[in-house]
Amino acid sequence: MIANILRVETLNTDSYEYRNMTPDATIDRRSYLKAVSAVGATGGLAGCTGGGNGESGGDDESGGGDGKSGGNEVINPGTAPGFPPFEYTENGELVGFDVDLAEAAIERAGYEVGEWTEIEFESLIPALTQGNLDLIAAAMTISEDRQETIAFTNPYYESDQAVLVAEDSELSPESADGLADQRVGAQSGTTGQDEVDALVEDGTVAADDRRQYDNYTLGVQDLENGNVDALIIDIPVARNFADGRAVTIAFTIETGEVYGMGMRQDDDRLADINDALAEIQEDGTYEELVTEWFE
Amino acid sequence: MEPAVLQATDWGFILANWDTLALGGVVTVLLTATSLTLGFALGFPSGAIEVYGEGWLADIVSTAGVLLRGTPIVVLIVLFFFALPIPRLGTVPVVDMKLNAFVTATLALGLRSAAYQSQVFRGSIQSIGEGQLEAARSVGMTKLQAIQHVVFPQAVRRSLPGFQNEFTIVLKDTSVAFAIGLAELLTRAERLYLQPGRDTVVIEVIITISAIYFVLTFTTNRALDYVHSQYAIPGGNQ
Numbered sequence: 001m002i003a004n005i006l007r008v009e010t011l012n013t014d015s016y017e018y019r020n021m022t023p024d025a026t027i028d029r030r031s032y033l034k035a036v037s038a039v040g041a042t043g044g045l046a047g048c049t050g051g052g053n054g055e056s057g058g059d060d061e062s063g064g065g066d067g068k069s070g071g072n073e074v075i076n077p078g079t080a081p082g083f084p085p086f087e088y089t090e091n092g093e094l095v096g097f098d099v100d101l102a103e104a105a106i107e108r109a110g111y112e113v114g115e116w117t118e119i120e121f122e123s124l125i126p127a128l129t130q131g132n133l134d135l136i137a138a139a140m141t142i143s144e145d146r147q148e149t150i151a152f153t154n155p156y157y158e159s160d161q162a163v164l165v166a167e168d169s170e171l172s173p174e175s176a177d178g179l180a181d182q183r184v185g186a187q188s189g190t191t192g193q194d195e196v197d198a199l200v201e202d203g204t205v206a207a208d209d210r211r212q213y214d215n216y217t218l219g220v221q222d223l224e225n226g227n228v229d230a231l232i233i234d235i236p237v238a239r240n241f242a243d244g245r246a247v248t249i250a251f252t253i254e255t256g257e258v259y260g261m262g263m264r265q266d267d268d269r270l271a272d273i274n275d276a277l278a279e280i281q282e283d284g285t286y287e288e289l290v291t292e293w294f295e
Numbered sequence: 296m297e298p299a300v301l302q303a304t305d306w307g308f309i310l311a312n313w314d315t316l317a318l319g320g321v322v323t324v325l326l327t328a329t330s331l332t333l334g335f336a337l338g339f340p341s342g343a344i345e346v347y348g349e350g351w352l353a354d355i356v357s358t359a360g361v362l363l364r365g366t367p368i369v370v371l372i373v374l375f376f377f378a379l380p381i382p383r384l385g386t387v388p389v390v391d392m393k394l395n396a397f398v399t400a401t402l403a404l405g406l407r408s409a410a411y412q413s414q415v416f417r418g419s420i421q422s423i424g425e426g427q428l429e430a431a432r433s434v435g436m437t438k439l440q441a442i443q444h445v446v447f448p449q450a451v452r453r454s455l456p457g458f459q460n461e462f463t464i465v466l467k468d469t470s471v472a473f474a475i476g477l478a479e480l481l482t483r484a485e486r487l488y489l490q491p492g493r494d495t496v497v498i499e500v501i502i503t504i505s506a507i508y509f510v511l512t513f514t515t516n517r518a519l520d521y522v523h524s525q526y527a528i529p530g531g532n533q
């Protein structure tokens with residue numbers, strides 16, 4: 001992959017601690033994980049004084065957490081399948097990195113994993129605030145807009161955006177300028193769509209040439225069929241499509257965005273989930289999940 | 296890229312997943328049944344109230360009807376899902392469907408269907424000549440008896456074609472439950488092609504479920520045709 005990195009101003013990410021640690025886009029996964037673990041560990045230490053030793057530590061913390069949250073011990077997670085390898089269905093079962101990570105975090109925090117809700121990505125936040133579900137695990141980027149309505153856990157994954165084009169396309173853009181006057185699409189409600197909107201706003205792409213899809217699978221189909229010229233999509237998912245479909249990654253956009261799990265702003269259990277995520281990153285469970293789902 | 300529109304392997308994949316689609320079909324049929332039942336239970340009396348009723352009851356029925364008929368079904372179902380405090384009711388085994396989503400979908404489709412069915416019944420009741428009611432009264436029946444024994448038996452028969460239409464609409468509109476993640480036919484079909492490595496089967500999946508919806512509507516319509524011919528008023532105007 002020729003990564004001709006394009007600098008795009010983003011709204012949100014400068015405030016994150018990890019960003020200062022990893023200012024460069026060409027960071028590899030290992031060093032990123034270390035950085036995130038470090039952030040997580042800080043959070044973990046703040047949460048439990050002197051604990052943090054394996055599972056017993058987690059259980060102790062959850063005792064305190066239960067008291068705060070009024071004895072509500074079940075956390076019902078929700079996601080939007082169709083975003084492999086983060087979440088998708090296989091033989092009728094919901095699987096993926098987010099699914100395993102969320103279940104591990106909920107259990108580690110001492111709560112019971114309730115029922116998974118599978119719904120369109122755009123409906124996840126309303127479903128959370130209305131109480132249809134308690135935790136969003138859907139490769140959701142932490143953004144200021146979203147933080148106005150919901151709270152996020154500490155970041156658990158970093159992803160920039162990739163620009164996908166059809167393999168047989170004559171178009172081989174190396175930067176956003178290469179997308180001038182092309183038809184560009186994304187899944188609605190995603191940060192990929194924010195990038196498309198930004199291109200429309202600065203005049204690179206005409207408003208008529210903006211395409212939106214309910215999910216990226218339909219977008220990739222449209223890309224293969226030649227109805228759209230480029231898709232903007234999270235890198236890990238773009239790689240997945242590039243492996244299986246007649247599409248290829250033309251270049252990446254460094255947005256420095258990170259995924260977090262979403263919870264209601266007044267949900268006290270958020271701190272317990274953060275502690276659990278820190279522990280999962282510390283004890284190697286996180287690495288195992290990454291190996292299982294991304295390699 | 297090779298021009299492979301309909302590959303044999305893709306159809307094989309659909310065949311291998313027939314059980315997923317069959318379970319989705321079961322949920323679709325169940326949802327159609329509950330919605331039409333709710334729609335009939337509320338729509339039939341509403342139709343009668345619109346014809347014979349007066350006062351506040353008639354006002355409520357006609358206002359509710361106007362509101363329900365004037366709202367797109369997707370809006371209705373999403374509104375009910377997010378606004379109604381329906382508790383989490385667990386998951387139905389085998390068909391793997393969330394009960395609260397099913398209840399929400401039944402309410403949205405059922406109430407909307409009631410609003411449509413009330414018009415079907417209103418029309419068929421009004422199609423029975425006024426003279427029949429007067430004749431029944433003149434042989435000593437009360438108004439209620441006349442409606443029950445003279446008007447309704449004919450009106451219900453005459454409402455069958457309209458009801459048949461409504462049946463088809465509800466069956467196909469169950470697919471909007473997709474918006475709230477209910478595991479009916481369309482939702483499950485979409486999950487088939489959202490699997491990694493299976494994203495080439497989009498067109499095959501959509502053709503297949505179109506065929507399933509067609510078979511469902513065609514057979515029930517034929518069954519209702521048969522019912523209609525069996526219960527038609529002998530020598531009457533259908």
